[in-house]
Amino acid sequence: MIESTITICNKAGLHARAAARLVGTASQFDSSVRIGTEKLVDGKSILSLMMLAASKGTVLTIVVDGNDESEALRAIQELVDNRFEEGE
Structure with missing residues (x-):
């Protein structure tokens, strides 16, 4: 399990x-990917x-747990750093 913000x-x-x-x-x-502030929610659920x-x-805190956790965290961090590919 790894955790980041x-x-x-x-x-x-x-x-x-x-x-x-x-x-x-x-x-x-x-x-598994969980994201949140005080309460973590399922990062694979849009709702x-x-x-x-x-x-x-x-x-937001992000907690990733599983066999590909490092790759998952890296991909999510890149997406957020790239402003969700929205080109603002």
Whole structure:
């Protein structure tokens, strides 16, 4: 199990399109992905991610557990750092 933090840096925050991209990325891996602040939610569930209401600047904890956890964390961090590929 590995844990890290990510900061939502895109203008619109973790809105539907960004959440869908995050779910798509997380779902490529076998590892479980949990994301949140005080309460962690399933990172492979778009509804759970939307419930976080994470706006720009929100710092989220991400916990990844499984045989490909390092690759999964790296892919998710790259997606967030690239502003969910929204080119703002």
